[in-house]
Amino acid sequence: DDIKDVGYDSICLELKNCEYNEFDNQGKQAVKFVYNECVKRNLGFCKIIPHTLPCFLSKHPVLRRKITRCVRLTQLRSSNTIENISFENCLPTGVLSVFRFKEGNTFEKCALNLISLNNGKLSAKEDGEYLVYLEFLRENEADYANKETYSFLDKFLETFSDLKLDGIAMDEFGAGSRLDKAYLANESFFSLFQKKYKYDLRDKI
Numbered sequence: 001d002d003i004k005d006v007g008y009d010s011i012c013l014e015l016k017n018c019e020y021n022e023f024d025n026q027g028k029q030a031v032k033f034v035y036n037e038c039v040k041r042n043l044g045f046c047k048i049i050p051h052t053l054p055c056f057l058s059k060h061p062v063l064r065r066k067i068t069r070c071v072r073l074t075q076l077r078s079s080n081t082i083e084n085i086s087f088e089n090c091l092p093t094g095v096l097s098v099f100r101f102k103e104g105n106t107f108e109k110c111a112l113n114l115i116s117l118n119n120g121k122l123s124a125k126e127d128g129e130y131l132v133y134l135e136f137l138r139e140n141e142a143d144y145a146n147k148e149t150y151s152f153l154d155k156f157l158e159t160f161s162d163l164k165l166d167g168i169a170m171d172e173f174g175a176g177s178r179l180d181k182a183y184l185a186n187e188s189f190f191s192l193f194q195k196k197y198k199y200d201l202r203d204k205i
Contacts, residue, residue, distance in 0.1 A: 001041065010044030012169055021053050022159055037162050044166035049156055050172065052142035056152045062147050066142040067177050068096045068133045068185035068205070073115075075124035082122040085134065090181065091120045092134035096185055097202045101129040109203060133205060135185050145189035 003011065013034050020026035031047070039043040056066050069087050085092055095117055097109040115132055116123045124130055142149045157168070176184055183205070193201045 004041050004043055008043070010046055010166060011038055012046040012048055012167075014048035014050070016050075016098050016154075020053065021050070022156065023053065023055055023176045028159070031160065045163070046167040046169055047160060047165055049153060049168055049170045052140065052149075052152065054140050056155070057140065057142060059205040060148070063143050063146055063152075064141045065138040065177075066093075066185040067134065067138060067179065067182045069182045071122060071132045071134055073122055073124060073130045073132050075127050075130065077098070083120065084118050085122055087134075087136050087182070090136050090138075092117060093137050094135040095132060097133040097205055099131040101131075107131065133202075136182075143188055145184065145186055145192055147188075 011034065015021055015027055015030065020030070022028065022031060035045050037043075071082065071085060073082055095112050095115050098112055098115050099107040099108050100114075101107045110130070114125050115130070116125065118135070122132060122134075142152065160187060190201055
């Protein structure tokens, strides 16, 4: 009632930072409760579509988002190793691109097998100074460069087919990573990038 009294004409609902979601019984009942209260008060009802849901990604792990982040490695006398490389509490799952510094502060791209990554430990097979772009998997984020991910949005809307939604809202899902100095790294993203800009981002990242 207070919401309507101060002049708002609708409610936009999001289930966030809680133990249930729109696909389980508790979440569905919570959404329907708010919807029914809106109908009683002649308020519009809009639903925010979440970025993704863990239950969806657990069934479609290939649609999880990957990001890349750069690590600087100096290999001297084949003895230097960087240990416990992690980002956002995640260990890297692979090496994306490798560049070796040359004279004049230039660099050249190197083969991936020049770098060894084992249980979070990073080293190079040859001495030198390198920029290594590591790949990290984001367990609870979806790859929106992949069109198959949109099946999640369809399933989400099907869940509320018995409600008369006045609107839906979503954030910029595919705008990139909000993490500091981290970039999208799924194969689907690189394919779209190459199609638009005519080169492989991994060659010049």
